[in-house]
Amino acid sequence: MTVRTPYVMRALQAAGIKRPGLPDERARQVDIARGEIRVESPPPRLDASPAEIPELSQAQPSGEPKVISKQADIPEGEFLDITALEVNPLSAVHAESFAAIINRRGNVVCVLAVEKTSSRMLAEVMARLRSQPPRYTVTYLWASLDIVRMMNEQGSSRLSVETLTESDVEKRAKALLIDAETRGASDIHIETRGDLVEVLYRIHGKRLRMGDMSMRTFDAVANFLFNWQSKDQSRTGSWNKRAIQDAAFSVDLPGEDGGEMHVRFHSAPIHPAGNVQVVMRLLRPPKRSGGFRRLEDVLYTPEQKDQIFEMLTGGSGVVLVVGPTNSGKSSSLQSMVEHIRSVRGPTIKISTIENPVEYEMVGACQMAASEADFEHFLKATLRQDPDAVVVGEIRGEAAAETTKSLILAGHKILTTLHVYEAVGAFSRLLELGIPRGLLAMNGFIAGVVYQRLLPVVCPHCALKLIDVWNTNVLSNPLKGRLSKVLSLDEDDIRIANAAGCERCHFSGYVGRMPIAEVLKPDDKFLELIREKRDAEAKQYWERSLGVRAEWGQSPTALAHGIAAMKKGLIDPRDIEAELKPIDIPTVS
Secondary structure (H helix, E strand, C coil): CCCCCCCHHHHHHCCCCCCCCCCCCCCCCCCCCCCCCCCCCCCCCCCCCHHHCHHHHCCCCCCCCCEECCHHHCCCCEEECCCCCCCCCCCHHHHCCEEEEECCCCCEEEEEEECCCCHHHHHHHHHHHHCCCCCCEEEEEEECHHHHHHHHHHHCCCCCHHHCCHHHHHHHHHHHHHHHHHCCCCEEEEEEECCEEEEEEEECCEEEEEEEECHHHHHHHHHHHHCCCCCCCCCCCCCCCCCCEEEEEEEECCCCCCCEEEEEEEEEEECCCCEEEEEEEEECCHHHCCCCCCHHHCCCCHHHHHHHHHHHCCCCEEEEEECCCCCCHHHHHHHHHHHHHHHHCCCCCEEEEECCCCCCCCCCEEEECCCCCHHHHHHHHHHCCCCEEEECCCCCHHHHHHHHHHHHCCCEEEEEECCCCCCHHHHHHHHCCCCHHHHCCCCCEEEEEEEEEEEEECCCCCEEHHHHCCCCCCCHHHHHHHHHHCCCCCCCCEECCCCCCHHHCCCCEEEEEEEEEEECCCHHHHHHHHCCCHHHHHHHHHHHHCCCCCCCECCCHHHHHHHHHHCCCCCHHHHHHHCCCCCCCECC
């Protein structure tokens, strides 16, 4: 039996510490070289106030109005076009949130930033200005949206929205996509709120506000993107902000390691009337997202990997990868397919049915099927003599029925479902019409992998838990829960630094990792399923069937998350945001 000492006792030992400290030189370094954690280039987080950022806290002139809303309050000087800087110019995508004024001596620049614009984005703009050959002294002031727009329209050498040509709109649209991809975004969100148009990127699973654009710019860019050459004939008609519409297209990325990025475009009206949201999913080419990752290098636990390897052996049965949207299911399927090819040889016949095709799988016959044709393509695989079949997602009863036929025909099937836990896959398949008797048949379900992607804290700037314990960084309820699962000798737990550092591009994070649970059913588990004793089956898995990890806990995703937290990889706040409250018993 393990005796646990309340963690609050350790916090009391640090009673004299009043400011957060940084990790010492012994801080664990993330193994980037093996591809275990994909390092991206995200924009800074938005939960840091200007006071937390040294570059901002000392850069606002004293005695100036808090927010400039009158032309008379604008500092004297000449307009400086920040999209035409000699070194590292700002993308036009973000320039509409900022205007810059240079003094008559040419050595001081004042940045006017739209009120409530990302503090981190402002810090980035100021850093770009400081990097110019003249080595400007840079200050900033908050300003109303009208003031910043007026400055840009009157002083900018750029074309106004009213005179944008089709070529100019295309450049702005591509700049938006390339900027988001460069920063490692998985999605672009654009939302209109009256005259305000907000641009947000989802990076490491978090939506970050990047700035604003004018309604006219948005209309021109959104219309261009929707009417871009569709790669799967998903686009019909012209863009209508009052209707729900979808499209898909591709864009060539710059540079030697560029490649082609696939984009899924979706728009829908939102309340109040006249407003709209646009969401674009960015499917980055492998060489831009860290390259293909071998299953051996994915950050599952050693015990989880052993079970997954067992699931993938044999020529039949279905392996289910389950979880919410944007949880890395497609990437995991790709790694599993490559593992099967490495074990069974490159001549194995693998067919895939996807909507759309997200990643290229070497040697596989990949078929892009629209929602209307998905069932037709799925049935066609029965006549293609496959050794293994990848079904992008089982979405309805018809797809479930055909998948069942493929399994019974002796094919290895890999597919995904949207469920919230590994055991939940059985209930979901029952809802989709798979008979309980088949689900309980030995070999029908080879195994289930449930996962979510959680952000990995930056090892260079993360804060020690003990140093923030007496601050308001963590809520009191969270501290109480942590006290139950942490012991006196644990010192590796880290909290993401809101201010970030240069190593993590001021975000506090360096990538994401899968937090998973793995279920490989045995005879007793299947017997409980057959007898409709589902709750007992789940309890049996948690207490006996599930291979316990090195920390001696249950095999659940929450236990995996806590183990990663104890190694200094995951912030406990992110565990509770993505999984559930931190409260896990030791399994005896």
